[in-house]
Amino acid sequence: MEVEIKDAQVACLSGIIDLQKACQQEKLRFSPETNQYLLYQTLRKLGPYVAQKLVSKLVERGEITWEQDEDWEVEQILDHTVDEGTDYYLIKWKNWSNAHNSWEPKDNLECQDLLTEYHSEGRRIMAKRKLIDLDTVGYDSKRSRVDEIFRKLEPIRKTLSPLQLLSLSSPKKGGKLPLFKGLITSNGQKVPKLHTPGFKQLNPRTKFYKQKKDEVRKALKEWETKLNGINNDPAPIVVENEVDLEGPPENFEYINDYKPGEGIDIPDDPIIGCECEDCLDCKKTCCPSACGSEFAYYKYKRLRISRGTPIYECNKRCKCGPECPNRVVQQGRKCKLCVFRTSNGRGWGVKTLQKIKKGSFVVEYVGEVITNEEAERRGRYYDAVGRTYLFDLDYNDGDCPFTVDAGYYGNVSHFINHCCDPNLEVFGVWINALDPRLPRIALFSRRDIAKGEELTFDYMMTGDTTNQAPTLDDVEKSVAAGLMGPIVLADPSKDSPVIGEVDTDGTDDVDILGAVTMDTPPETPISGQGDTGDDTMEENLPNKPVSPRKSPRKHDSEAKSPLKMNMSPRPIISSKSPQKSNLPTTSLPMAGDFSSDTVSPDKNPSTIQHLNKVLGAEGDAEPSAKLLPKSITDQYRIVCQCGAKNCRKYLF
Numbered sequence: 001m002e003v004e005i006k007d008a009q010v011a012c013l014s015g016i017i018d019l020q021k022a023c024q025q026e027k028l029r030f031s032p033e034t035n036q037y038l039l040y041q042t043l044r045k046l047g048p049y050v051a052q053k054l055v056s057k058l059v060e061r062g063e064i065t066w067e068q069d070e071d072w073e074v075e076q077i078l079d080h081t082v083d084e085g086t087d088y089y090l091i092k093w094k095n096w097s098n099a100h101n102s103w104e105p106k107d108n109l110e111c112q113d114l115l116t117e118y119h120s121e122g123r124r125i126m127a128k129r130k131l132i133d134l135d136t137v138g139y140d141s142k143r144s145r146v147d148e149i150f151r152k153l154e155p156i157r158k159t160l161s162p163l164q165l166l167s168l169s170s171p172k173k174g175g176k177l178p179l180f181k182g183l184i185t186s187n188g189q190k191v192p193k194l195h196t197p198g199f200k201q202l203n204p205r206t207k208f209y210k211q212k213k214d215e216v217r218k219a220l221k222e223w224e225t226k227l228n229g230i231n232n233d234p235a236p237i238v239v240e241n242e243v244d245l246e247g248p249p250e251n252f253e254y255i256n257d258y259k260p261g262e263g264i265d266i267p268d269d270p271i272i273g274c275e276c277e278d279c280l281d282c283k284k285t286c287c288p289s290a291c292g293s294e295f296a297y298y299k300y301k302r303l304r305i306s307r308g309t310p311i312y313e314c315n316k317r318c319k320c321g322p323e324c325p326n327r328v329v330q331q332g333r334k335c336k337l338c339v340f341r342t343s344n345g346r347g348w349g350v351k352t353l354q355k356i357k358k359g360s361f362v363v364e365y366v367g368e369v370i371t372n373e374e375a376e377r378r379g380r381y382y383d384a385v386g387r388t389y390l391f392d393l394d395y396n397d398g399d400c401p402f403t404v405d406a407g408y409y410g411n412v413s414h415f416i417n418h419c420c421d422p423n424l425e426v427f428g429v430w431i432n433a434l435d436p437r438l439p440r441i442a443l444f445s446r447r448d449i450a451k452g453e454e455l456t457f458d459y460m461m462t463g464d465t466t467n468q469a470p471t472l473d474d475v476e477k478s479v480a481a482g483l484m485g486p487i488v489l490a491d492p493s494k495d496s497p498v499i500g501e502v503d504t505d506g507t508d509d510v511d512i513l514g515a516v517t518m519d520t521p522p523e524t525p526i527s528g529q530g531d532t533g534d535d536t537m538e539e540n541l542p543n544k545p546v547s548p549r550k551s552p553r554k555h556d557s558e559a560k561s562p563l564k565m566n567m568s569p570r571p572i573i574s575s576k577s578p579q580k581s582n583l584p585t586t587s588l589p590m591a592g593d594f595s596s597d598t599v600s601p602d603k604n605p606s607t608i609q610h611l612n613k614v615l616g617a618e619g620d621a622e623p624s625a626k627l628l629p630k631s632i633t634d635q636y637r638i639v640c641q642c643g644a645k646n647c648r649k650y651l652f
């Protein structure tokens with residue numbers, strides 16, 4: 001498919017280089033905002049180390065000039081390490097905060113006096129003492145470095161194009177970049193630094209790396225304990241990073257339930273509940289039916305409804321007790337999950353530490369419930385940093401007054417990544433809050449999931465119809481096969497429907513009842529475990545719609561629009577906005593680990609204050625807002641790294 005930009009034609013999935021070349025051929029130029037945006041994104045993708053090298057090369061060639069200011073003067077040497085025969089020093093820069101301290105190779109330093117002083121006995125002891133204060137600053141330094149490079153390009157970034165920058169890294173032209181010396185001079189000559197290995201580039205065999213890794217492990221263990229102290233689900237959370245030196249995210253607070261944002265009231269007092277003796281037996285009068293929907297679960301507490309059907313669970317006014325088969329999401333996550341560091345640049349992810357049967361409730365997506373307007377505002381920031389945690393509650397045909405933001409307050413679902421072929425499915429659930437605009441978001445397994453598999457859902461929730469309710473035939477087959485507890489999310493891509501069975505193998509599993517058999521048994525009793533009773537045929541037939549009694553709005557399962565992540569695509573060529581589906585993108589040639597070179601929302605000084613700073617009133621903006629003006633931040637697209645065969649290439 002092609003996109004038309006004035007007279008030029010470029011393939012819609014063009015990378016930045018092709019796009020720029022095509023534009024050059026057609027004598028089209030990027031608008032300054034777009035160029036600026038692309039330049040910033042390019043620097044981020046390259047990471048501070050490579051970016052600095054390339055910028056230095058341009059300075060050296062005289063193609064750009066560099067702001068000569070008071071930066072880059074060594075104030076103090078704080079530490080020393082040797083990596084593969086090269087001496088590195090941890091530098092505190094004059095007029096820069098500790099967050100900008102960096103490791104520099106000896107060759108780049110021209111401050112012999114300070115080096116001599118450092119190596120004198122007394123100085124070393126002082127430096128060691130200081131180092132303790134600096135222990136936590138390392139994670140921020142890479143991001144800051146890219147921002148600083150970009151900031152210092154300010155006067156010339158309208159003329160410097162990302163293509164010009166990237167062309168320097170071509171092996172044909174440059175070969176190995178010569179080491180650019182004289183970076184820090186004591187005689188006033190200041191040029192960009194070049195050789196600054198960040199933590200992730202340090203050799204994992206060195207003493208320094210190992211020391212840092214131990215610190216990260218310790219910090220993650222502490223974070224895990226903290227999370228589990230707050231988590232009130234029956235199953236615990238494990239945290240693991242076998243990939244890099246990323247520590248616990250900052251500015252993330254664990255919560256168990258929705259946190260109402262400013263001016264939002266989440267009702268918690270349903271006006272009516274059911275009077276059933278046994279909710280399964282009186283499905284026609286129980287809560288789901290009264291709300292015009294279907295009974296969502298089998299007695300085994302696994303789904304019997306198809307994608308898009310609203311779930312109404314029994315609530316606090318209902319006569320039934322906690323064992324009621326219509327109380328599933330409200331009983332919390334029963335599956336032991338692990339927050340782990342992904343190895344392909346997707347940051348953190350979540351994997352299951354137990355097998356999960358198809359149709360089981362896995363986890364709820366919680367966060368701050370905010371208004372549409374606030375979501376728009378925050379969305380600009382998330383777009384700019386290439387991450388989003390916004391989830392529109394647009395259950396009712398695009399009418400979306402509320403959004404859930406799990407960016408700063410969330411549970412383990414905050415870390416669940418997107419996949420175009422996901423193993424989780426999103427359902428809207430109403431329990432004690434019956435306001436149709438305020439469903440809870442529950443993630444259920446859409447197929448059997450193996451122990452250790454990463455959990456994912458489709459952020460776009462596009463029109464995949466593979467998850468349908470079972471046909472009567474499916475059910476008859478499963479009953480005839482003597483299998484108990486038919487799981488209803490039949491997968492038409494397979495010859496026969498997938499059937500859930502009662503687990504008897506004693507392995508870690510979410511059993512047919514949606515309850516868990518774990519290494520460590522859950523604290524709460526597992527209700528009805530081992531119940532092998534069959535569901536009736538009638539139970540598997542779709543309920544006839546009845547008039548809503550309890551909920552103000554009846555949901556028509558045919559016409560619903562699914563809940564989905566809020567990631568609005570925007571044009572990158574700012575002058576003319578092509579149609580959404582034809583937008584070019586910022587796919588860059590180097591796939592960088594975003595943890596190391598992007599601005600991350602969880603690295604910022606505070607949550608709302610930070611957002612207010614970045615997105616605050618026009619003219620009153622902080623420097624970071626200048627880095628990413630609205631016109632730029634509106635144009636971000638994230639390249640999907642899910643690796644699925646049917647990958648749609650972009651996260652939106």
Ligand SMILES: C[S@@+](CC[C@H](N)C(=O)[O-])C[C@H]1O[C@@H](n2cnc3c(N)ncnc32)[C@H](O)[C@@H]1O
Pocket residue numbers: 345346347348349386387388389414415416417418419638639640641642651
């Ligand atoms: C809800 S967060 C998921 C957790 C996130 N990985 C983290 O470290 O906090 C969503 C963000 O994760 C990243 N992400 C999730 N799925 C991805 C995918 N398939 N490909 C690339 N990035 C992905 C994107 O930056 C996205 O905006």
